[in-house]
Amino acid sequence: MSKTALPEFLANTAVPADLQSVILGLADVSVTISQALAKGALAGVLGAAGAENVQGEDQKKLDVIANDLIKDCLAAIPTVRGLASEEEPDVVPCHTNGNYLVTFDPLDGSSNIDINSMVGTIFSVLPHSGSATVTEQDFLQPGRQQAAAGYVLYGPSVMLVLSTGKGVAMFTLDQDQNSFLLTEADVSIPADANEFAINMSNQRHWTSGMQSYISDLLSGKDGPRGKDFNMRWVAAMVADVHRILCRGGVFTYPWDSRKPEQAGKLRLMYEANPMGFLVEQAGGEVWTPEGKILDIQPEHIHQRVPVILGAANEVKVCVDYHQR
Numbered sequence: 112m113s114k115t116a117l118p119e120f121l122a123n124t125a126v127p128a129d130l131q132s133v134i135l136g137l138a139d140v141s142v143t144i145s146q147a148l149a150k151g152a153l154a155g156v157l158g159a160a161g162a163e164n165v166q167g168e169d170q171k172k173l174d175v176i177a178n179d180l181i182k183d184c185l186a187a188i189p190t191v192r193g194l195a196s197e198e199e200p201d202v203v204p205c206h207t208n209g210n211y212l213v214t215f216d217p218l219d220g221s222s223n224i225d226i227n228s229m230v231g232t233i234f235s236v237l238p239h240s241g242s243a244t245v246t247e248q249d250f251l252q253p254g255r256q257q258a259a260a261g262y263v264l265y266g267p268s269v270m271l272v273l274s275t276g277k278g279v280a281m282f283t284l285d286q287d288q289n290s291f292l293l294t295e296a297d298v299s300i301p302a303d304a305n306e307f308a309i310n311m312s313n314q315r316h317w318t319s320g321m322q323s324y325i326s327d328l329l330s331g332k333d334g335p336r337g338k339d340f341n342m343r344w345v346a347a348m349v350a351d352v353h354r355i356l357c358r359g360g361v362f363t364y365p366w367d368s369r370k371p372e373q374a375g376k377l378r379l380m381y382e383a384n385p386m387g388f389l390v391e392q393a394g395g396e397v398w399t400p401e402g403k404i405l406d407i408q409p410e411h412i413h414q415r416v417p418v419i420l421g422a423a424n425e426v427k428v429c430v431d432y433h434q435r
């Protein structure tokens with residue numbers, strides 16, 4: 112039997128037509144980004160761009176290329192009122208009659224670009240209910256209000272993973288037709304975990320709660336947790352979360368004491384909220400040590416947040432170590 116293509120899936124699942132056009136636009140532009148990535152050094156797209164983004168991070172050429180492609184794509188969709196990007200200092204107004212706001216991380220896992228490892232594009236679609244002139248304030252909505260969220264993973268296969276609030280579906284790019292085909296209709300994360308993801312090199316900078324939690328995981332079946340845990344770290348949130356959606360586990364990027372004023376490394380509106388929406392839709396949990404990430408009222412678009420997400424029971428255990 113032939114597989115369902117993305118446009119057919121969106122129509123079958125009663126996604127509003129104006130939201131469909133945003134999702135289909137993002138899917139199309141991700142194919143162009145995947146082609147630039149696939150050409151790599153042959154197209155001269157690897158390496159540094161020689162500039163810093165608003166977050167004070169060095170931009171790669173592909174961060175800039177992907178950002179410009181997505182910006183142009185969204186600006187051409189009449190239902191997009193405005194956009195905000197990890198790589199843009201300010202929100203960008205689009206169409207005055209549009210009813211959606213889109214936030215995105217054009218290329219997640221940038222440090223993997225030059226080693227030909229996995230990267231992705233993460234996006235979040237919010238309803239627009241504010242003024243005719245888009246302001247930052249219009250974007251400051253809790254993640255729970257997202258109309259859709261997803262990512263495209265540029266790996267051995269290019270995959271689009273999407274939720275419009277009715278579960279999580281995975282699509283694989285058919286490179287012959289440039290068409291995303293449904294390959295997993297109902298993604299679900301097992302409640303218990305035996306795999307964790309964290310950048311262990313930062314251990315000495317974590318809070319005592321996080322130190323104890325990871326130390327007990329590492330003690331394996333001889334320790335208080337009574338079982339062994341495996342560890343993985345791709346250094347691209349998009350790929351680490353993809354693994355969790357495929358085979359379970361827990362992912363965390365905690366606060367650390369090197370930049371005490373910074374809540375965490377990951378961005379609430381471009382990374383934590385869209386990935387959090389997917390993980391909750393797949394039955395997982397998404398927390399900071401204090402509460403659920405999707406309930407956070409954002410204060411500014413580039414806000415950062417500590418993240419603990421994945422298997423429901425394991426996330427609760429991790430949060431509990433912090434609250435003891």
Ligand SMILES: O=P(O)(O)OC[C@H]1O[C@](O)(COP(=O)(O)O)[C@@H](O)[C@@H]1O
Binds near residue numbers: 219
């Ligand atoms: O290099 P580190 O500290 O392990 O951080 C890796 C994390 O940083 C990120 O790459 C940040 O994303 P960007 O590449 O979009 O800046 C996450 O995807 C990933 O989880």
Ligand SMILES: [Mg+2]
Binds near residue numbers: 216
């Ligand atoms: Mg990122």
Ligand SMILES: [Mg+2]
Binds near residue numbers: 216
């Ligand atoms: Mg990025």
